[in-house]
Amino acid sequence: MQRFCREDAPGTIYALSSGAPPAAIAIVRISGPEAGAVLCALAGALPVPRRATLRHLHDAAGARLDQALLLWFPGPSTATGEDLAELHLHGGRAVVRAVLDAIGALPGCRMAEPGEFTRRALLNGRIDLAQAEGLADLLEAESEQARIAALRMAEGGLSRRIGDWRTRLVALAAEIEAALEFGEELDDEALLPPAFDRALAVLHEEIADILRAPSAERLRDGFRVVIAGPANSGKSTLINALAEREVAIATPIPGTTRDSLEAPIAIGGTALLLTDTAGLRETSDVVEAIGVDRARAVIESADLVIWLGAIEDAPPRSVSVHGRNDIPGREATPSGYALGLSALTGQGMTALRDLIAAAASAEIRSDSLALNIRQRALLVDAERALAGTMTESDPLLQAEHLRAGRAAFDAVVGRADVEAVLDGLFARFCLGK
Ligand SMILES: Nc1nc2c(ncn2[C@@H]2O[C@H](COP(=O)(O)OP(=O)(O)O)[C@@H](O)[C@H]2O)c(=O)[nH]1
Ligand SMILES: [Mg+2]
Structure with a gap:
């Protein structure tokens, strides 16, 4: 016999299953042996199973609580494998509080713990462990x-x-x-x-x-794109342009970026984690030196490095990009570079986004588990x-x-x-x- 449950008796659990009020509609779920009794107590009688039914709800003293849409799912063919009820309430804070209080006052009912409905689904064999993990994801x-x-x-x-x-x-x-x-x-x-x-x-x-x-973690956390290169090559300006916000401080002073900075973005439905790094150079500044060490570590673990330095210094898994090509004398892209761009004027940025998206979708196939x-x-x-x-x-x-x-x-x-x-x-x- 498998033991998915805790020692405590199952009882009937209830919780607000929709987002924090106020909202247009609030959904309260009730699961367990008393779920039917709760519906009777609040709405007077059980609605027809699996059919949305509009009813007035009252508390034990007969005071009206709300008008709600009720759903009644007798077990065991339900999401939790138990008797299950749903109340679709008007989503105001006081409505939700009054209804939850009324349910809590009924015998055998207690507030659910996080994930407890799904835990019961697992306990009752409605889903298995891999499916429960998929739901969490x-x-x-x-x-x-x-x-x-x-x-x-x-x-x-x-x-x-x-x-x-x-x-x-x-x-x-x-x-x-x-x-x-x-x-x-x-x-x-x-x-x-x-x-x-x-x-x-x-x-x-x-x-x-x-x-x-x-x-699954990679899909959730994103394809790791690291922007790297020598000091003052335009890395921070580039991450800001890609993220379309001020992720990093960009200045003409070499050594401005001393730590790795992350910005999650999405291109074409793919999650990307962009990282700006300290410029790779010898430095006597203790803090910057730590930043340079971090940069090397981040480059090591990257899925793709956008390299803004000389071709011969390019790290593995990198594409070399000729940046700042709006500056007179830098217009032409030297051979060996995947593309030329200017983070300042935006020229070449679409090509870079396409290139990153292609690399990410080649790596992150969504056709597999x-x-x-x-x-x-x-x-x-x-x-x-x-x-x-x-x-x-x-x-x-x-x-x-x-x-x-x-x-x-x-x-x-x-x-x-x-x-x-x-x-x-x-x-x-x-x-x-
Ligand atoms: N003209 C021009 N200047 C740029 C471009 N990208 C960065 N810069 C300038 O180059 C200097 C260094 O940029 P920054 O992004 O801080 O470089 P980092 O040290 O590699 O992070 C700053 O003064 C930027 O304004 C660009 O595409 N065109
Ligand atoms: Mg920088």
Whole structure:
């Protein structure tokens, strides 16, 4: 028996599930055995299931609270797997407070904790762990690609892949078991048919392919574009132009930027994290020297460096850009530079944006599932287990590797013991989700 719940009795929970009032409409959700009783107490009777119904709400003393649209979903085929009700109220602060107070005064009802509705959905088998994580990502998604990947995860995209992989892995394990039974009479060699190796290799490749896709964190935090080059080459002016705001102070004084400055932006639905860096130069200024060290570290971890220096000094993963080309004598772009631009006049900026967008979308494919750190670590385990099975010839050890692979799959969707990850996950949810 899996234990997703805490020790306390389930009870009936309620919360404001929509954003902070005042708003046009406020949605209060109620889940648990008393949800139907709450509707009866507030609205006099249960509405027809799954049909929006307009009713007046009253408190226990009979005072009118609001006129609201009610939704009644009897369990267990509901989002939480329990009886579930929704009240669509007028979204004023006093309305919401009065209705929440009235519900709280009813027996067996308490305010939900953040993520508790989703926790119950998980507890009741309505969603699995990977889907719950997808929901958390969906609530936090800020870019188109993060939204698409999170929605795919929340709708069970990864869970289905895991289910398919697990079935195939169990079939392979069964072949080994069968081979082991005959193996007592026969020589160990060539007991497994060639199809076994092929099926194993295909399974291994499918997992390796998903591991090559960008992570959920990367989709959320953005493709890292670092602007680097010598002092006074126009880096800070360029980040301000790209971000269309004053991210960094730009002055004619070399060494103005002493720390790395970040600006999240989006180009064409892709989240980007722009970083301005201190100019790379030898310096006796202690603070600037730390800034230069930071700049080197940031350049190391960049997905793309926009390099404003000499071609021969360009770091890896960089495109060299010939900046300040409005200055007389700098108009022509020397060979080797991807493009010439002026952050001051805007000339060449569209070409630079296009270039960054192309690099980012090549890296951040949205056609694949984006794994989070936990899922990735488990699938790395599964991938290693399959690789181990492929290189191993002893069927007993092969069977052991496959067992490890299956355990990793189970942990991704929460079939294994996952109590430890749940509190961290649900802490990320808003109240009422
Ligand atoms: N004419 C011209 N001047 C620029 C351009 N970009 C930056 N500058 C000037 O070059 C100096 C250094 O710019 P800054 O952005 O602070 O360079 P950083 O040290 O690399 O960050 C400032 O005086 C800027 O106004 C440009 O595209 N055209
Ligand atoms: Mg600067």
